[in-house]
Amino acid sequence: MSRKAVLVISFGTSYNDTREKTITAIENAIAENFPDRELRRAWTSRMIVAKLKKRDGEHIDNVTEAMDRLVADGFDDVIVQSTHVMNGEEYDIVSDTVSLYRDRIPHLYLGKPLLTTDDDYNSVVACIARDLVPLAGGRPLVLMGHGTEHFANATYSELQMKLYFAGYHDVFVTTVEGFPDFDNTLELMRGRGYEEVAVMPFMIVAGDHANNDMAGDEDDSLRSVLEREGYSVTCIIRGLGEMPSFRRMFIEHSGAAEEI
Amino acid sequence: MSKKAVLVVSYGTSYIETREKTIGAVEKAVAAAYPDRELRRAFTARMVIDIVKRKEGIQIDFIKDALDRLLSEGFDDVVVQSTHIMNGGQFDYVAQAVNEYKGRFASLCLGLPLLTSDEDYDRVVETVLQEFAPADDETALVLMGHGTVHYANATYSQLHLKFQYGGHRNVFVTTVGGVPEFDDTIGELGGEGFRKVVLVPLMVVAGDHATNDLAGPEEDSLRSLMEKEGYQVTCIVKGLGENPAFQKLFVEHALAAKQI
Numbered sequence: 001m002s003r004k005a006v007l008v009i010s011f012g013t014s015y016n017d018t019r020e021k022t023i024t025a026i027e028n029a030i031a032e033n034f035p036d037r038e039l040r041r042a043w044t045s046r047m048i049v050a051k052l053k054k055r056d057g058e059h060i061d062n063v064t065e066a067m068d069r070l071v072a073d074g075f076d077d078v079i080v081q082s083t084h085v086m087n088g089e090e091y092d093i094v095s096d097t098v099s100l101y102r103d104r105i106p107h108l109y110l111g112k113p114l115l116t117t118d119d120d121y122n123s124v125v126a127c128i129a130r131d132l133v134p135l136a137g138g139r140p141l142v143l144m145g146h147g148t149e150h151f152a153n154a155t156y157s158e159l160q161m162k163l164y165f166a167g168y169h170d171v172f173v174t175t176v177e178g179f180p181d182f183d184n185t186l187e188l189m190r191g192r193g194y195e196e197v198a199v200m201p202f203m204i205v206a207g208d209h210a211n212n213d214m215a216g217d218e219d220d221s222l223r224s225v226l227e228r229e230g231y232s233v234t235c236i237i238r239g240l241g242e243m244p245s246f247r248r249m250f251i252e253h254s255g256a257a258e259e260i
Numbered sequence: 261m262s263k264k265a266v267l268v269v270s271y272g273t274s275y276i277e278t279r280e281k282t283i284g285a286v287e288k289a290v291a292a293a294y295p296d297r298e299l300r301r302a303f304t305a306r307m308v309i310d311i312v313k314r315k316e317g318i319q320i321d322f323i324k325d326a327l328d329r330l331l332s333e334g335f336d337d338v339v340v341q342s343t344h345i346m347n348g349g350q351f352d353y354v355a356q357a358v359n360e361y362k363g364r365f366a367s368l369c370l371g372l373p374l375l376t377s378d379e380d381y382d383r384v385v386e387t388v389l390q391e392f393a394p395a396d397d398e399t400a401l402v403l404m405g406h407g408t409v410h411y412a413n414a415t416y417s418q419l420h421l422k423f424q425y426g427g428h429r430n431v432f433v434t435t436v437g438g439v440p441e442f443d444d445t446i447g448e449l450g451g452e453g454f455r456k457v458v459l460v461p462l463m464v465v466a467g468d469h470a471t472n473d474l475a476g477p478e479e480d481s482l483r484s485l486m487e488k489e490g491y492q493v494t495c496i497v498k499g500l501g502e503n504p505a506f507q508k509l510f511v512e513h514a515l516a517a518k519q520i
Contacts, residue, residue, distance in 0.1 A: 087411045116411050118439060151347045151376050154414035158439060161417040165444045179378055179418060184425040 002107075003075045004037040006030055006254065007066055009082040009094050012043030013207040014051045022205045022241025026083050029247040030254050037079065042066035044090050063097045071104045081111035081254035083204050083241065085145070088152040099260055109257035114240075114249060115155050121162045127245040128163065128171060135236050136198035140170040142185060143202035144214050144222055147178025156180065156202075173202065174222070176213045182225050190229075197226055200236040204246075210237050262366070264297040264337040265330055266290055266514065269323055269354050271344070272303030273465045274311040282465045282501030286343050289507035290514045297339065302326035304350055323357045331364060341371035341514035343464050343501065345405065348412040362520055369517035374509060375415050381422045383512075387505045388423075392460055392496070394430045400454040401431045402445060404474050404482055405462040407438025416440065416462075430454070433462065434482070436473045442485055449489075456492040459483060464506075466499035 008027045013019050031039040042061045043049050052058045061069065070078055080098050084091045091113050098110055115124060133141060145156050157180065160173040174185035189197070199222055201210040214222045215235035226233045240246040268287045273279050283301075291299040302323045303309050309320050321329065330338055340358050344351045351373050358370050375381060394401045405416050413435070420433035420440065429452070434445035449457070459482055461470040474482050475495035486493045500506040 117409065118413070121439070149377065151412065151415070153378070154418035155411070157418035157421045158414035158416075160421060161440055161444075165440065165447070179381070180421060180425055184421075187425060 002077050003073070004034075004077040005040050005070055005075045006034045006037040006079045006081065007040040007042060007070065008254075009042045009044060009063055009066075009080060009084075010204065011084070011090060012045040012048035012052075012060065013205045014048050014055070015205070015207045015211075018206045018239055022239040023083065026204070026241050026247050026250050029251055030081060033251045033255065034079070038075075040066055040070065044093060063094060067098065067101045067105075071101065076105060077107040078105050079109045079111065079254055079257045081250060081257060082113060083250060084113040085202070085204065085240075086113050086115045086152045086155040088148045088150040088155075091152075092150075102260060108260055110260045111250075111253040111255075111257035114246070114253070115159065120249070121158060123249055124159065124246075125162050125166050125168070127243065127249065129166075129168065131243040131245045132200060133168070133171065135200065135238070136234075139196045139198040139234060140172065140189065140192075140194050142172045142174055142189075142197055142199045142222070142226070144199060144209070145173060145175045145178070145202040146209060147175030147181075149178070153178040159202075176209060176222075182222055186225065186229055194231060196232045196234065198234045198236055199223065199226065201239060204239050204241040206237045206239040206242075210239070262337050263333070263335045264294075265300050265335045266294045266297040266339045266341065267300040267302055267326055267330065268514075269302045269304060269326075269340060269342040270464065271350055272305040272308035272312075272320065273467045274308050274315065275467055276316065278465055278467055278499065282499040283343060286464065286501045286507050286510050289504070289511050290341055293511045293515055294339065297337075298335075300326055300330065304353055323354060324360075327357070327361050331361070336366040338365050338367070339369045339371065339514060339517045341510060341517060342373060343510060344373040345462065345464065346373050346375045346412045346415040348408045348410040348415075351412075352410070359520060368520055370520050371510075371513040371515075371517035374506075374513070375419065380509075381419060383509055384419065385422050385426060385428070387509060388431065389428065391503060391505055392458065394458065396456075397430075398453070398455040399430065400449055400452070400457045402449075402457055402459050402482070402486075403431070403433045403462040404459060404469075405433065405435045405438070406469060407435030407441075409438075413438040419462075436469055442480075442482055446485060446489055449491075454491065456494070457486050458494045458496065459486070460496045461499060464499050464501040466497050466502075470497045470499065 010023045042063045049060050082094045156173050163171045172185050223233045270283045302321045342354045416433050423431035483493050
């Protein structure tokens with residue numbers, strides 16, 4: 001008889017409270033959608049995996065360990081879904097690693113990141129409108145993504161354009177390390193008469209980046225930068241993984257996973 | 261003694277005159293930067309290769325044929341540069357094909373597409389402004405790209421926002437088949453006080469898309485849509501490959517090609 005599993009791969013976080021609300025919530029949502037599959041977990045951040053082991057004595061598989069264990073346990077039908085936002089460096093590693101097991105797992109499927117197709121962008125714009133815009137309580141909303149040197153950094157720009165074309169002219173996308181940067185976004189917001197703004201991470205997990213790069217006391221945090229411009233800033237420290245509509249998208253992506 | 265070659269890979273075009281003015285010119289510029297390497301050509305569009313063979317009796321290599329021939333002729337040091345604009349489906353194909361030859365040449369380097377790194381975007385913005393900057397405040401420049409269902413379609417949005425955030429609010433990027441689409445761009449242009457638009461293909465070759473989708477008489481060409489909005493339209497039906505400044509960017513990428 002066929003042994004089936006669904007492996008959910010995330011970057012990981014060492015913040016236990018947000019972990020339950022985001023990564024675990026997505027894992028459970030996907031597992032519920034596949035009652036005939038055993039749920040497995042892997043994280044891609046070696047640093048966070050090592051930190052958890054040292055701090056809590058908890059072992060979490062990396063992608064290779066999780067795949068090896070699925071093979072050793074005799075699974076022959078596996079869906080892999082990553083909880084990454086885009087087709088960047090982290091997802092490339094997931095995809096490359098999982099592809100190595102093509103010959104050892106007869107039926108191996110890989111689901112795509114949150115923002116891949118044009119339909120994905122439309123869905124994410126709808127999720128933002130439904131779950132995130134109301135949290136801003138009428139204030140303009142700045143969504144802060146991570147940013148990357150990988151060419152997939154352009155994802156943030158396409159999302160910004162999609163929001164604009166859909167009529168959400170008061171929702172801005174910015175990044176910690178990529179383009180658009182905080183200065184670009186400040187420039188775009190200037191002269192619009194805003195006094196208050198809400199900021200929220202455009203990340204699955206509200207961990208280190210949300211607490212420090214976004215909401216921290218440091219001079220170069222997004223909050224500090226906006227406050228210096230004279231805005232009154234409300235920080236919404238919640239990961240996208242907490243939002244049912246975003247979880248729904250990961251369920252859909254795992255359901256549409258393609259055989260590799 | 262080492263035998264060295266530089267292989268320039270393009271999508272291809274069956275229009276002879278355009279082919280030599282654009283692809284041929286980029287190839288020559290790359291060859292001039294590598295005087296110690298033999299220049300080779302390959303196309304990725306099999307259909308184009310077939311048409312050229314039928315119409316002109318010329319056999320243009322498909323990428324793998326070109327690499328096989330280099331191997332059989334004893335080349336041991338090869339630089340591959342593609343003339344693709346972005347890291348889309350066509351470039352994925354080039355990268356995959358080249359990767360299959362890893363270890364079979366003593367040295368095998370691959371140059372990246374025009375728009376890959378953040379710095380590439382800045383160079384392209386600078387070059388576009390240098391070559392096509394709008395003549396007056398009433399004129400907008402619209403770059404028309406192909407558009408793709410590949411997630412690299414976001415490249416167009418990032419380029420667009422690089423102009424907008426860089427203070428060049430009179431430069432727009434649109435696509436035939438992706439995001440932003442013509443209607444999005446027309447909406448964005450409206451109410452900004454422009455009376456004239458200059459349309460330029462964001463393509464290496466000015467072939468079918470430039471002639472028809474951009475400048476054609478059909479109702480849904482970019483020119484017709486802009487004219488219907490009341491703009492005075494100028495079409496520049498020239499591929500970027502004809503332009504020495506863009507040739508130079510491909511040369512820079514070829515010189516920065518990395519060992520795979």
